[in-house]
Amino acid sequence: MRRRTKGPVAPLAQREGIDPVRVRLPEDSGEGWATVGEYLRARYGEAVGDARVREMVRDGRFVGVDGPVREDEPYSTGTYLWFHRDFPVEERVPFEIGIVHRDERIVVVDKPHFLATMPRGRHVTETALARLRRELGVPELQPAHRLDRLTAGLVLFVVRPGDRGAYQTLFRDRLVGKEYEAVAAYDPAVALPVTARSRIEKERGVIAAREVPGEPNSESRIELVERRGGLGRYRLRPATGRTHQLRVHMNSLGLPILHDPVYPVVREDGPEDFTRPLQLLARVLEFTDPFTGAPMRFESGLLLSGLG
Structure with missing residues (x-):
């Protein structure tokens, strides 16, 4: 196998946390x-x-x-x-990134709602990666995984490029325990807990993912934790990581997550309503560190507002 050789070092510095x-x-x-x-x-x-x-x-x-x-x-x-490309004009997401853990290898943060993990499309400088590079002064910082822009909670970043592959492998091989929290409608007719399994496909250029017939490629464990009136607080444990998986599975149960702009109906594009964040939070990450062998567990300090 031919080993890919690295090109020369870029003569341009980062601009606003973005590589040339x-x-x-x-x-x-x-x-x-x-x-x-x-x-x-x-x-x-x-x-x-x-x-x-x-x-x-x-x-x-x-x-x-x-x-x-x-x-x-x-x-x-x-x-x-x-x-450097011309950066788009971006509205600042009016929430800060919380630092949950930082050492010489990793930074674990609480990403707020509405902030993309890394540059993509019209979200470039207003992303967790660009902000953290600027705020922490760590230009080589990279995410080990991604969290949907509308979802808040824990994201693991790697400080040194040479360490990134080991942490990415944990996510690829499903060696990271993940726990999410969601607020959605309560329906006594929906028997819980339940393990939802289905085949989810996402077409490029289409906002919503969809369930289709075929061999399941997604699995989520869904439990009711608390009920207040017509709303419930749910614990979600995904065993796989398909695009919008938890949102799709909750919607399929007839329990779309509160303030979801895509499921069950795609809302018209317009200005962000920062007062109505999607009520989905990446609450827990746990894994065995690939370098030290130490068990690692991180919990988000953020709270969902849907139940008051």
């Missing part, structure tokens, strides 16, 4: 790029416009190992370039 984009000029497959400028316009012009690409080159935004590249610089296959 790295580009390796590919082999010319017939397009006939004579200059770096021609290639960059071919690759990025459709997204931002040729004029914007020219402006970025002129302003020194595209940088090689020897410094900013010129518009007329001859094209050379295999050359590395770096640049």
